[in-house]
Structure formats: structure tokens, C-alpha cells
Amino acid sequence: xxxxxxxxxxxxxxDNVSLLMLLVVITVSSCVHFYSVYYMESDSNIIKFFSYLxxxxxxxxxxxxxxxxxxxxLGWEGVGLCSFLLISFWNTRVQAxxxxxxxxxxxxxxxFFLLVAIxxxxxxxxxxxxxxxxxxxxxxxxxxxxxxxxxxxxxVDVVSIFILLGAVTKSAQLGFHGWLPDAMEGPxxxxxxxxxxxxxxxxxxxxVRTSFLFEFSIISLTILIYLGSLTAVLFGIVGFFQYDIKxxxxxxxxxxxxxxxxxxxxxxxxxxxxxxxxxxxxxxxLFLSAGTFIHMMGNEQDIRKMGxxxxxxxxxxxxxxxxxITLFGFPFLSGYFSKEPIIQLAFLYKENPIxxxxxxxxxxxxxxxxxxxxxxxxxxxxxxxxKFSQNTDFNFFNFGPLLVLSVVSIFSGYLxxxxxxxxxxxxxxxxxxxxxxxxxxxxxxxxxxxxxxxFLIVIVGYLFYEFYVVQFKVNKHLYFYNYSCFLFFNRVxxxxxxINYLFGFIFNSTAYTIxxxxxxxxxxxxxxxxxxxxxxxxxxxxxxxxxxxxxKMIIVTLYILAFTIVSAFIIIMV
Numbered sequence: 010x011x012x013x014x015x016x017x018x019x020x021x022x023x024d025n026v027s028l029l030m031l032l033v034v035i036t037v038s039s040c041v042h043f044y045s046v047y048y049m050e051s052d053s054n055i056i057k058f059f060s061y062l063x064x065x066x067x068x069x070x071x072x073x074x075x076x077x078x079x080x081x082x083l084g085w086e087g088v089g090l091c092s093f094l095l096i097s098f099w100n101t102r103v104q105a106x107x108x109x110x111x112x113x114x115x116x117x118x119x120x121f122f123l124l125v126a127i128x129x130x131x132x133x134x135x136x137x138x139x140x141x142x143x144x145x146x147x148x149x150x151x152x153x154x155x156x157x158x159x160x161x162x163x164x165v166d167v168v169s170i171f172i173l174l175g176a177v178t179k180s181a182q183l184g185f186h187g188w189l190p191d192a193m194e195g196p197x198x199x200x201x202x203x204x205x206x207x208x209x210x211x212x213x214x215x216x217v218r219t220s221f222l223f224e225f226s227i228i229s230l231t232i233l234i235y236l237g238s239l240t241a242v243l244f245g246i247v248g249f250f251q252y253d254i255k256x257x258x259x260x261x262x263x264x265x266x267x268x269x270x271x272x273x274x275x276x277x278x279x280x281x282x283x284x285x286x287x288x289x290x291x292x293x294x295l296f297l298s299a300g301t302f303i304h305m306m307g308n309e310q311d312i313r314k315m316g317x318x319x320x321x322x323x324x325x326x327x328x329x330x331x332x333x334i335t336l337f338g339f340p341f342l343s344g345y346f347s348k349e350p351i352i353q354l355a356f357l358y359k360e361n362p363i364x365x366x367x368x369x370x371x372x373x374x375x376x377x378x379x380x381x382x383x384x385x386x387x388x389x390x391x392x393x394x395x396k397f398s399q400n401t402d403f404n405f406f407n408f409g410p411l412l413v414l415s416v417v418s419i420f421s422g423y424l425x426x427x428x429x430x431x432x433x434x435x436x437x438x439x440x441x442x443x444x445x446x447x448x449x450x451x452x453x454x455x456x457x458x459x460x461x462x463x464f465l466i467v468i469v470g471y472l473f474y475e476f477y478v479v480q481f482k483v484n485k486h487l488y489f490y491n492y493s494c495f496l497f498f499n500r501v502x503x504x505x506x507x508i509n510y511l512f513g514f515i516f517n518s519t520a521y522t523i524x525x526x527x528x529x530x531x532x533x534x535x536x537x538x539x540x541x542x543x544x545x546x547x548x549x550x551x552x553x554x555x556x557x558x559x560x561k562m563i564i565v566t567l568y569i570l571a572f573t574i575v576s577a578f579i580i581i582m583v
Contacts, residue, residue, distance in 0.1 A: 014135050022076035022139060024283070026440040030214055033289045034207050036417070037065045040410035042203040044297050047189040047406035048198055048304060058098060062202065065091035069207050073214065077450065078127045078137040082213075085123065085179075088208050089116045095203060096195040105194040112188035119178025119185065119212075126171035133164050140459030141441075143221035150225035162228070171221050172215065180266045181242035183240040183365045187505045189263060193255040197300030200255060205262050205296050206289035213269045213285050213544045222441045233274030235357070241267030243502070245374030249381060250498035251309050254299050257378055261336065262292060264371060265348075271368065272351045275358055276445030279437055280351050287343040290417035291335040297411055298329035302386070305492035312385035319387060326387065328411040333383065335418045337376040338462045343422030348372070349462060350430055353454045356448040376469040384478060540572055 010017045021027075042062060049055045063087060072084025089112075097109030127137060133149060134142045150165040183188035192204050203209070216223060216233070223229050241264050248260035265288050272281035303310055305321045318326055333345040352372065355365045429434050432452045497503070545570060551561050 015131060015137070017077060017079050017137060020076045020078065021074040021080075023074065024440045025437055026214075029282070029286060031070060032211075034066065034069050034073060036292045037206040037289050037414075038062070038069075038202060040293065040297070040413055041198045042105050044201070044300075044365050044410040045196075045198040047404050048300060049196065049464075054098070058095075058196070061091055061094045061098065062198070063204065065095065065208075067529070068209070072211060076139055078130060078139075078142075079171060080385065082123065082127060085175075085211065086120060088203070088211060089113065089120065089194075091207060092116070092192070092203055095199040097194050098195055099197065102477040108188075108191035108194040114185030115185060115188040116178060120176040122178070124394045126168050126175065126346070129168050129171065133168070139218070143219075146221050146225050157486050160228070163226075163448045164230050165222055168228045169219070169226040170232070172219055172222065173229050173232060176212035176215045177236060177270065178212070179215075180209050180270065181263050182212075182236055182266065182270060183243060184264050184504065184508075186244070187238075187508065190256050190259045190501070193259050197255070197296060197303060198550070200259070201293045201296035201300070204259065205292040206274045209262060209266060210269075210285050211268065211287065213273065213281055215280050216270070216273045217278045217285075217441060220273075223273070225277065226443055229467065230276065230573060232273045234364060235274075237267045237269070237271030237274055237383050238355070238364045238371075239267070240264065241271065241371035242374065245371045245378070247498050247501050249303060249374060250495055251378075252312055254303070254312050254382065254386075255296070255310055257312075257382060258292070258295050259373065261295075261378065264375065265336075267293070267371070268351050268368070270349060271364070272354060275354050275447065276443045277351065277354045277448050278441045278443055279429050280347075280354060280448070280451075281426070282437075282441070284347040284351060286425065286429070287335075287418075287422050289345040290414055290421055291344060294328060294411065294414035294418050295332035295336065297414065298325055298332055301325045301407060301411070302329070312382060313389075314324075315386055316389040324408055325411065327385075328408075328415050330383075331415045331418055333379045337379045337466070338372065339466065340463055341423070343418055343420070346422030346426045347429075349459065350451050352461075353451045354447060354503050356454065356458060357450055368405060369461070369465075373465050373469050376466055377473060380470060380473045381477070384473075453491075540569070540576075543572070544568070 010212055013060065042059070045055075045062065049058055051466040052058065068084045068087025068091060070084075072088060073080055075084060093109045093113045097106050099105050109465050129144055130137055133152075134145050136142060146165055152164045153161045154167060155162055156162060178185040189204055189209065191280065192201055195203075223233075244263040244267065248257050248264065251257045251260060265284070269281040269284050269288075272278070272284065302315060302318055302325065305325075306315055309315055318329075331342075338345045338348050352365070352368050355368045358364050380541045426435060430451075432449065443471040500506070544565065548561075549562065549563065
């Protein structure tokens with residue numbers, strides 16, 4: 010498509026970032042398609058379900074392989090559409106429809122910001138092609154648009170901030186997170202594919218892809234640092250206070266995405282991409298394993314009613330444990346190799362040490378809610394065991410994808426570590442751009458910091474057992490677990506309620522008032538309806554004067570002309 014100086018081509022970019030992201034999408038998508046044969050076998054609309062899954066995979070591939078921002082935007086919108094269709098797949102449930110609408114509306118906010126960024130690129134860079142825009146980034150970082158509180162804001166700053174807003178909405182960061190936990194209303198394979206491994210990582214992928222812009226925007230990098238660290242720690246706390254197993258894993262996804270956003274803010278784009286790569290495997294494994302438990306336990310999702318999981322399926326328990334210990338960074342599994350370098354990178358950020366403390370606290374919270382799931386799922390006896398299905402026969406479509414993802418969770422970190430973050434490695438040369446020297450210093454950080462996760466696992470495990478398992482049975486009103494504290498974090502710090510009040514009540518009532526005054530009042534008088542009513546009255550009045558048709562036509566024409574001029578003037582003034 011060509012228009013004036015803009016030439017937009019339907020083309021694709023096959024560099025190392027695209028191919029590795031494509032490997033994630035295709036691998037997880039294949040496992041989810043196989044798993045869905047087992048999970049959705051009794052559903053009457055299984056053909057429609059697989060159509061939506063395949064359509065999502067197509068749009069995700071389009072997003073990943075695009076060579077310009079227009080093709081990327083088509084894929085970006087496509088995955089949002091498929092998200093809506095898949096969340097509301099069981100559309101006889103009111104909550105599923107509400108959740109799908111919520112996901113669509115919140116993602117539209119991010120899509121609008123990304124669209125504004127693309128328009129700004131067209132105006133300033135005269136192109137939407139990656140290579141052209143990235144090559145001009147340094148020049149336009151010197152073009153100051155305005156001064157804001159003694160800070161010079163350039164063209165690249167504004168474009169990067171709008172890209173950032175679009176990315177953090179898709180990746181469900183703090184303030185834009187409301188759609189992700191509610192999206193658990195869809196079938197579990199949907200949660201695994203879209204809301205754990207691929208769609209939510211599209212925002213991180215976009216930031217990694219546009220690293221050439223972000224490196225010349227200190228403002229955007231600072232926002233990424235604080236937003237990522239706050240998201241990681243706050244959603245770790247919120248996840249601990251949930252009891253729905255899918256929502257715990259969903260808030261864990263928000264927290265882990267916070268790690269990736271923080272790494273991007275610290276200019277460690279390859280660190281963020283490495284964690285994205287490994288996280289997709291073990292988080293998909295967690296969701297699919299949890300889905301098997303839910304399927305076998307009579308569609309029960311409350312972990313307080315899911316005790317005795319070893320009686321259901323030993324193999325599924327092993328897969329779930331592998332996913333969980335990989336998530337909280339057990340040494341020598343993939344989560345350890347990808348998450349710990351981000352923590353070490355945060356330690357090297359000297360401007361504000363609280364970022365490192367936040368990310369370490371988030372690690373401890375990850376261990377805490379993982380142990381909480383272990384306790385309720387495996388060790389706590391429950392009266393509801395009698396309704397659990399005892400169908401533990403080996404099913405290839407169920408356990409095949411779980412075994413593949415288990416192998417990926419165990420070995421992907423060790424096998425790909427040197428390729429992603431190895432010292433002196435130029436694997437991403439030309440695909441990712443970073444000017445930070447801290448990325449090189451991570452390899453030489455002192456040994457004690459690297460073994461902190463081992464101490465955290467032991468310490469947090471002991472504290473969980475002592476204060477949650479032992480004392481919780483004696484005193485249910487512990488200070489850190491009393492009703493008000495529980496309610497505050499269980500309701501996600503009432504952020505959704507605040508947003509609902511702000512946009513749903515104030516803006517909606519104001520918009521209705523404007524609509525009632527302007528549309529129902531103003532336009533009915535000075536718009537087409539008013540013209541029609543007044544013409545009828547004028548015609549009736551002229552009929553009473555017994556004038557000829559030619560004179561009547563002249564009078565009516567002059568009236569329409571005068572009415573149009575006056576209405577246009579009033580509308581412009583308003």
C-alpha cells in the first residue's frame with residue numbers, strides 16, 4: 010500500500026528474535042492443541058473451539074514475523090479478537106461473557122495507544138518499517154518537542170511511551186491487569202495458550218523488538234523499571250491471598266511478566282526474552298496440569314476443596330510439581346537460569362536499591378504461594394474426595410503434552426542460557442540493541458548473591474510451615490492473615506473497584522448527561538429532525554396563504570439554506 014511518502018509492504022522479518030518467539034508460539038500451541046483433544050472431548054462445539062485456537066495461532070505468527078508496525082498491528086488486533094472469542098466460548102455463562110467484554114475493552118485502551126504511536130511514526134519518521142524507524146531513532150532522540158518539569162521530551166520519548174502503554178496493557182501490568190484474572194473463565198487450554206504463554210508475552214516481545222527506540226528514551230526505561238518491580242511484588246502478594254487455583258497461576262503470570270518488564274527497563278532485553286522463553290514452557294505446564302486436576306475433580310477450582318491429589322493421578326502430580334518448582338527458581342531448572350540473572354541485574358541498579366528489595370520479595374512470595382498450592386492440593390485431607398474421578402488411565406492426548414512441557418521446563422534454561430545471555434555472545438546482534446554495561450557485569454557478580462534463592466526456599470518453606478500450617482490450625486486470626494488484610498489483597502487491592510467507579514460511574518454518567526443534552530436536545534432542534542419538523546410547519550403555514558408552488562419552493566429553499574448556516578455556526582461554536 011502506497012500513499013504519498015508512505016510505502017507499506019506485506020513483508021516478514023526472519024531474524025533471531027522472530028524465530029525464537031515463533032518457536033515458543035508453535036511449541037506451546039501444538040501442546041495445547043493436543044491437550045484440547047482430551048480436555049474438550051465431551052464439548053458439543055469442539056470444532057468451533059479448534060477453529061478459534063488455530064486462528065489465534067495464525068494471528069500470533071503474523072504478529073511475531075511482521076517487518077513493519079502495520080502488519081504487527083493486524084496481528085495485535087487479531088489475537089485480541091481471538092481472546093474475546095475464546096474467553097466467551099462457553100457463552101451460556103454470564104460471567105464468561107462479562108470477562109470477555111472486560112478483556113476486549115481493556116485491551117482496546119492499549120491498542121489505541123499503540124495506534125497513536127504508529128501515527129506518530131508516520132508523521133515524524135515518514136515510515137513504519139522497522140529498519141527505517143530504528144535507524145532514525147538516534148536522530149529524533151535529539152529533536153525536543155517540549156520541556157516537562159525541567160525534563161526535555163523528544164519525539165522518541167513520546168513514541169516510546171505510547172508503545173510502552175500498549176505493551177503493558179497487553180502484558181497485564183499494574184493498573185491494566187484487570188482482564189487477565191477474569192480471563193480464567195475460558196476453558197483451561199485457552200488459559201494455557203493465550204493467558205500464560207503467548208498473548209500476554211506479546212507486550213514484552215514488542216518492547217524487545219523496539220529496543221532501538223527505548224534505549225534512547227530514559228523516561229520510558231525509568232517507567233518500565235518501577236512499573237515492573239511494583240507489579241512483581243504486589244501481584245505476588247495478591248496471588249498468595251487467592252484460593253482459585255487458576256487465578257493463583259494467573260496472578261503469578263502477572264508477577265513474572267513484571268520481571269520481564271523490569272529487565273527491559275534495565276536494558277537487559279535479552280534477559281527479559283530469555284525469561285519469556287522459559288516461562289512459556291513451565292507456565293503452560295502449570296495451567297495444563299491444573300486443568301487435568303480440575304477435569305478429574307468434577308470441575309472444582311477451589312484449592313480448599315481439592316485435597317488428596319495423589320489419589321487422582323501420580324503422573325499429573327509430578328508434572329505439576331515440576332512446573333511449580335521451576336516457577337519459584339529451584340536451582341538448575343529453567344526458571345533458575347532465567348530469573349536469577351534478572352535479580353542480579355536489579356542488584357546492579359544503583360540509583361534506587363529498593364528495586365532489588367522488591368524483586369527479592371517477589372521471589373519469596375513466589376515460593377510462598379507455590380507452597381500454599383502444594384499444601385492444599387497434596388497434603389490437606391478433604392471431605393470432597395469422594396466426588397473425584399478415579400479415571401487415572403494413561404491418555405496420550407492428556408499426558409503427552411505434559412511430558413513434552415516437563416522436559417522443556419527442566420532443560421530449556423540450561424541448554425539456551427549461553428545463547429541468550431552468555432558473555433561475549435552476539436546471537437542477537439542487529440535484533441536487540443542495548444547500551445547498558447550492567448548486562449556484561451552480571452556474569453562477574455559475587456557468588457553469595459547467586460545462591461540467595463537456595464536460602465530463600467529453605468527459609469520461606471520453614472516460615473510457611475511454622476506460621477501457616479502449624480499456627481493457622483490453632484489461631485485463624487493471625488496478624489498477617491486477618492479478615493481485613495485478606496479482603497484487601499483477595500480483592501486485588503480494590504484497584505478494579507476504583508477503575509470501575511472512575512470510568513464506569515463518573516465518566517458514564519457524565520457521558521450520558523452530555524448525550525441527553527446534546528443529542529436528545531440540541532441535535533433534535535438544530536439537526537435533521539429539527540429541520541424536518543420545521544419544514545412541515547412551514548409548509549402548512551404557506552398552504553394557508555394560498556401562494557403558488559414556485560414562490561413556496563423559493564421560500565423553502567431559502568429557509569433550508571439559512572437553517573443549515575445557522576446550525577453549522579452553532580455546532581462549530583459549541
